[in-house]
Amino acid sequence: GGTVVIGGLIQDENYKTTRKVPFLGDIPLIGQLLTGTYKDSRKTELVIFITPTIVD
Known part of the structure; x- marks a missing residue:
């Protein structure tokens, strides 16, 4: 089977x-x-992948 992306969060x-x-x-x-x-920035990305596997 193929892999499917079901969602993400940035x-x-x-x-x-x-x-x-x-x-002083x-x-x-x-x-x-x-x-x-001081200035700082951070970018986080979460992506969810599903790959189905058939079990006999």
């Missing part, structure tokens, strides 16, 4: 993370030097 996720030094990261001007912002 998921896109975007992340933005800010990291800073405690206390809150001080104007100095805090900007001690703060970092």
